[in-house]
Amino acid sequence: MKARVHVMLKDGVLDPQGEAVRHALGHLGFSGVEAVRQGKVIELDLAATDKAAAEAEVKAMCEKLLANTVIEKYTIEIA
Amino acid sequence: MKAAIITFPGSNCDRDLADAFAKAGAEVVRVWHKDTALPSGVDVIGVPGGFSYGDYLRCGAIASRSPIGQAVADFAAKGGYVIGICNGFQVLTEMGLLPGALMRNASLKFVCKPVTLKVATTDSAFTAPYAKGAEVVFPVAHHDGNYTIDAEGLKALQGEDRVAFRYAQNPNGSVDDIAGVLSANRRVLGMMPHPERAVEAQQGGTDGAALFRALSGMLAQA
Numbered sequence: 499m500k501a502r503v504h505v506m507l508k509d510g511v512l513d514p515q516g517e518a519v520r521h522a523l524g525h526l527g528f529s530g531v532e533a534v535r536q537g538k539v540i541e542l543d544l545a546a547t548d549k550a551a552a553e554a555e556v557k558a559m560c561e562k563l564l565a566n567t568v569i570e571k572y573t574i575e576i577a
Numbered sequence: 578m579k580a581a582i583i584t585f586p587g588s589n590c591d592r593d594l595a596d597a598f599a600k601a602g603a604e605v606v607r608v609w610h611k612d613t614a615l616p617s618g619v620d621v622i623g624v625p626g627g628f629s630y631g632d633y634l635r636c637g638a639i640a641s642r643s644p645i646g647q648a649v650a651d652f653a654a655k656g657g658y659v660i661g662i663c664n665g666f667q668v669l670t671e672m673g674l675l676p677g678a679l680m681r682n683a684s685l686k687f688v689c690k691p692v693t694l695k696v697a698t699t700d701s702a703f704t705a706p707y708a709k710g711a712e713v714v715f716p717v718a719h720h721d722g723n724y725t726i727d728a729e730g731l732k733a734l735q736g737e738d739r740v741a742f743r744y745a746q747n748p749n750g751s752v753d754d755i756a757g758v759l760s761a762n763r764r765v766l767g768m769m770p771h772p773e774r775a776v777e778a779q780q781g782g783t784d785g786a787a788l789f790r791a792l793s794g795m796l797a798q799a
Binding site: 511513515518564568 | 634638642668670671676677678680681682683684685722725726727750
């Protein structure tokens, strides 16, 4: 079973890297970009076969390590 | 007084920190990240700067979950003294021993220069030797020193007098110019600037020496 975790900065937390990307896009002539937020994607191959159990386990992983919930939020996709 | 200095793969200020403690009269023991327990009789733990685990995932994230991490957390929970500098500060926030988080500098640039700090509180073993509001110069060298905390947390830090140092000129975008913070019991200090790089004249200044002397002296009496 595969899991994909998206980690993003929480809304309201300024993303300096996203801002830099937005500026760079502007320099390249992409004038319509109003905001850029940069995050990360983490893919996991899991031994689990039960979707609910896998999701619960990945949620625990997010809380303990994969995301810093002080500044980041996450979403989990199980496939 | 016995100081334990933790070394992670990628730590690069561990020897400077050990030297600063030794120069202040402490007995120094070095602890490896794979150790699961601290040597007996440790009075203070130093978590050094550097790039632990290559800053993978987030700065300090992997180190904070390393085998020695639990021992450090237990030591702090029992009221032990811990100082985390630069990457060490990031490790302590990732462990949850200190509130907030360190984000990429607002300028996106790595800043490496001496900075002037103001001593924001003298109510801690670390800052007691300084006068409140006194200016000290410590070097900074970091890419992710932009301290952030939610409004409620910031209010708590301010209300409880837990901001240890503030930047005179903010080099990284930190909220409220915060350079270092204390835990609720005032025994855990995290700071981005490097006092251990300001203990000998050859380093360009000695403003950091008092911090290590005070810590060594106070804990020796305890």
